[in-house]
Amino acid sequence: MADIPQNPKLGSIIIVGFVIVAVFTVVIMLFAKYLSREKLPALTLTITFLFWGLSGIAVFLGFILHYINMPDINTLIPAGEIQYSRYGINLGYLFSAASNMFMVLFISQIFSQTPMFRRTKKTIPLVNAILNGITIGLIINTLSLSLKTVADGADITEVYNPQYPIAQTIYHLILTLFSFTLLLALSYKERKDASLRWERTGFTFIILYGFSGIMIYVMFVLDLIFPLILPDIFGLGYTIFNYSGWVFAILMCTFAYLGYAMPKRLRNLLKEPEVN
Amino acid sequence: MIENAIIFSKDIGEALIATQIGDIDPNSDAFSESLNQIRDIATKLERGVFKLGLNEQLIAQILAEKGISVTFVFKTSMDDKILSQWESVAKEIAVKFKKVYDPNDFDIVKISEFKKSMLEMIEWHKKELSPIDKMKDALW
Numbered sequence: 216m217a218d219i220p221q222n223p224k225l226g227s228i229i230i231v232g233f234v235i236v237a238v239f240t241v242v243i244m245l246f247a248k249y250l251s252r253e254k255l256p257a258l259t260l261t262i263t264f265l266f267w268g269l270s271g272i273a274v275f276l277g278f279i280l281h282y283i284n285m286p287d288i289n290t291l292i293p294a295g296e297i298q299y300s301r302y303g304i305n306l307g308y309l310f311s312a313a314s315n316m317f318m319v320l321f322i323s324q325i326f327s328q329t330p331m332f333r334r335t336k337k338t339i340p341l342v343n344a345i346l347n348g349i350t351i352g353l354i355i356n357t358l359s360l361s362l363k364t365v366a367d368g369a370d371i372t373e374v375y376n377p378q379y380p381i382a383q384t385i386y387h388l389i390l391t392l393f394s395f396t397l398l399l400a401l402s403y404k405e406r407k408d409a410s411l412r413w414e415r416t417g418f419t420f421i422i423l424y425g426f427s428g429i430m431i432y433v434m435f436v437l438d439l440i441f442p443l444i445l446p447d448i449f450g451l452g453y454t455i456f457n458y459s460g461w462v463f464a465i466l467m468c469t470f471a472y473l474g475y476a477m478p479k480r481l482r483n484l485l486k487e488p489e490v491n
Numbered sequence: 492m493i494e495n496a497i498i499f500s501k502d503i504g505e506a507l508i509a510t511q512i513g514d515i516d517p518n519s520d521a522f523s524e525s526l527n528q529i530r531d532i533a534t535k536l537e538r539g540v541f542k543l544g545l546n547e548q549l550i551a552q553i554l555a556e557k558g559i560s561v562t563f564v565f566k567t568s569m570d571d572k573i574l575s576q577w578e579s580v581a582k583e584i585a586v587k588f589k590k591v592y593d594p595n596d597f598d599i600v601k602i603s604e605f606k607k608s609m610l611e612m613i614e615w616h617k618k619e620l621s622p623i624d625k626m627k628d629a630l631w
Contacts, residue, residue: 245630248629248630252628252629254630255629256630257630325626328619328622330612405623408575408576410572414623414626477630
């Protein structure tokens, strides 16, 4: 028997709105880079962030529709009616998995010179895409199961109420950990080899971006786990971990903007004075 | 640009692989004096990296490991940063070569097979830009 989700809190909805603005700022900056240079890694990274932005929009719309239908935090949308936030979160994870696929592809394009990618060519992004494809398949299955009615044999609490099981969330966390850790490790090595300050700083921002990216999903998993083990302290959802996850998302976008788009003013500020 | 690659055995004091990549053939008479200079260092250097100026145009980067050393010869115009990137290629080649080379059981087939994979590694490194250059090319 499925549970009925808590109503989203207004604070949570607002912070997701800020995340969307932050992500699409990065998307626009990266797309502008692609248009001016027409280089494939810039396009791949733009798509990575675009999917992440779509993930944010899906969650945001789910939360908004849920909130409009039931603004009172203490009254849940009854069983058998559409649980909008669940659809939003599931679609959010679906787009996030798609974003993961393109992120590893981007890593393979930028770090193609490394022995790992010389030996394996595009095997790593391909396997990663398949594994993330499993997440997408599981979510599509969950969404289609939620469309079953009581007449089809579904429990009333399962109707229009797609779950997001902890196992599935942890599976997605592992894949996200893999892609961000790969980026972190390769960027760390490259940072050590970089000779100019602004190049080192660029990779530092990319490392911070990767760390923030990992923390988002760690926070979301904690938001699922803590209410289960300590319900008296953490209530039934939208805990401090949920808010922290979205704050890390804003940080991730900020570091992505600084590390990938690297505004000219920042680069000039970091450039060492020329020795005559 | 990289001109040639040479692997020395310290046990026998000779080059086991000497292959041309750019314009300069390491087996040519014109290069023999430079080859002797490299051999002197490459077979004596215990461990580490040594840069040896051969003449006005060429520089050799020698990476010594236990039993063997890997040398790349470049045009002197090569940037220091790029030389350090090649160092990691030399390290990888040295590690892999030690797996196929046994001074007590010299297998010419294994060595010539290794030469092919070594050339593959070098060609890949030449073809692909470094991550910093790719970032500069696409984003920075």
